[in-house]
Amino acid sequence: MSDLPAIELLRLDPEIPVPQRAHESDAGVDLCSTVDVTIEPGERVLVGTGIAVALPVGTVGLIHPRSGLAAKSGLSVVNTPGTIDAGYRGEIKVCLINHDLRTPIDIRRGDRIAQLLVQRIELVSFVEVESLDDTSRGTGGHGSSGGHAILHAVSALPEEEAQ
Ligand SMILES: O=c1ccn([C@H]2C[C@H](O)[C@@H](COP(=O)(O)OP(=O)(O)OP(=O)(O)O)O2)c(=O)[nH]1
Numbered sequence: 001m002s003d004l005p006a007i008e009l010l011r012l013d014p015e016i017p018v019p020q021r022a023h024e025s026d027a028g029v030d031l032c033s034t035v036d037v038t039i040e041p042g043e044r045v046l047v048g049t050g051i052a053v054a055l056p057v058g059t060v061g062l063i064h065p066r067s068g069l070a071a072k073s074g075l076s077v078v079n080t081p082g083t084i085d086a087g088y089r090g091e092i093k094v095c096l097i098n099h100d101l102r103t104p105i106d107i108r109r110g111d112r113i114a115q116l117l118v119q120r121i122e123l124v125s126f127v128e129v130e131s132l133d134d135t136s137r138g139t140g141g142h143g144s145s146g147g148h149a150i151l152h153a154v155s156a157l158p159e160e161e162a163q
């Protein structure tokens with residue numbers, strides 16, 4: 001499916017399965033927790049996956065949350081997407097967070113907690129200049145083009161409540 005060579009993968013914890021795609025065209029392979037842990041509402045915890053990889057130079061590994069767990073329980077990844085550098089040979093770890101306001105999340109050893117995507121990247125260089133070219137966007141950002149749901153919600157309120 002990819003013209004990259006198969007990526008060397010080390011199981012640091014032999015009981016953890018080799019990461020798999022749930023379906024052959026899925027973007028990510030699922031990563032499992034090596035530990036049992038309970039994440040309290042609003043808390044975060046760094047969890048090992050028992051996996052190390054040797055990514056080819058010119059690629060990056062990205063750690064994404066799993067949408068099912070996010071929707072059902074509020075589980076996410078603090079630094080989503082996590083960046084796995086091509087030169088990194090340590091254990092892939094996932095910084096999980098419980099976004100639910102009330103309910104703790106129980107993670108069991110072997111649970112699929114996140115997914116690893118591998119993407120090609122450009123190892124660009126940067127050159128310092130005195131000024132940048134003109135564009136239609138210019139320096140506008142952070143909502144300069146409008147159309148934000150929160151603004152619609154506020155403007156839909158009766159005038160005294162919107163103050
Ligand atoms: O979710 C993640 C993110 C990173 N890493 C590992 C692989 C990555 O190559 C290394 C460094 O990650 P990053 O550059 O995001 O962290 P940093 O805080 O900048 O650390 P460093 O100074 O080591 O680059 O940590 C993980 O295992 N999981």
Ligand SMILES: [Mg+2]
């Ligand atoms: Mg870094």
